[in-house]
Amino acid sequence: MTTRLFPHWPSLRRGTPPLLASAVLALAACFQTQAMARQPESSSNKALMKIRLTVNGQGATATLYDNAAARDFAALLPLSLTMEDYATIERVAGLPRKLSTQGAPDGMAPVAGELTHYAPWGNLAIFIQDRSYARGLVPLGKVDKGLPVLAQPGPYQVRIERMEP
Numbered sequence: 001m002t003t004r005l006f007p008h009w010p011s012l013r014r015g016t017p018p019l020l021a022s023a024v025l026a027l028a029a030c031f032q033t034q035a036m037a038r039q040p041e042s043s044s045n046k047a048l049m050k051i052r053l054t055v056n057g058q059g060a061t062a063t064l065y066d067n068a069a070a071r072d073f074a075a076l077l078p079l080s081l082t083m084e085d086y087a088t089i090e091r092v093a094g095l096p097r098k099l100s101t102q103g104a105p106d107g108m109a110p111v112a113g114e115l116t117h118y119a120p121w122g123n124l125a126i127f128i129q130d131r132s133y134a135r136g137l138v139p140l141g142k143v144d145k146g147l148p149v150l151a152q153p154g155p156y157q158v159r160i161e162r163m164e165p
Contacts, residue, residue: 049074050163053146055083055156060146061163062115068102069117069138073124078161081124084154089129091154098122099138107135113143126150 048064048071064070073095081093099117110116110127117138118125126143128151143150150158 048141050144050165051077051141052161052163053143053150054159054161055149055152058146058149060143060149062113062141062143064115064141065139067104067139068100069104070140072099073117073140074162078159080157080159082155083126083150083158086125089127089131091126091128091150092118092123093158094121094123099140101138104138107133108137108139109133110137110139113147115140115142 048066051062051064051074053060053062064074076096079096081095083091083093086092095117098119099122101117101119104119108116109130109132110125111130112127114127116125116127117123117140118134118136119138120136124140125137128147
């Protein structure tokens with residue numbers, strides 16, 4: 001473990017007084033522990049659940065991520081929303097309430113098919129095209145199949161519900 005925390009430990013040990021070497025190791029362990037504690041919860045792309053999005057009888061499926069915002073979104077399901085075009089690269093709809101941002105990153109650079117929550121406005125955004133980094137975007141999940149169904153011009157009605165396992 002000492003070489004993982006401080007890879008140059010063998011060379012440090014040869015000519016360094018033991019007390020100083022111990023202090024350096026303790027400091028390195030402290031920095032590693034702090035860095036691990038700061039990793040945002042939402043960086044996990046572990047699957048939470050599968051959802052179905054239905055537009056005019058056509059379906060798309062998506063997988064929600066395992067983070068606080070996605071769990072909060074899942075608690076709202078089923079939902080019927082009106083999706084509208086926004087900046088030609090995303091479809092957006094207001095949610096009944098803002099979602100949790102606990103452990104969320106400050107923002108993200110979404111890719112096509114990404115479901116996000118735009119925290120400042122409290123809406124759902126489904127990205128049709130990749131976008132550069134935007135502050136306030138929180139990852140919710142990713143469309144598995146059927147993105148063209150969601151990419152049609154708005155406004156349109158979408159029904160979002162949990163899929164049975």
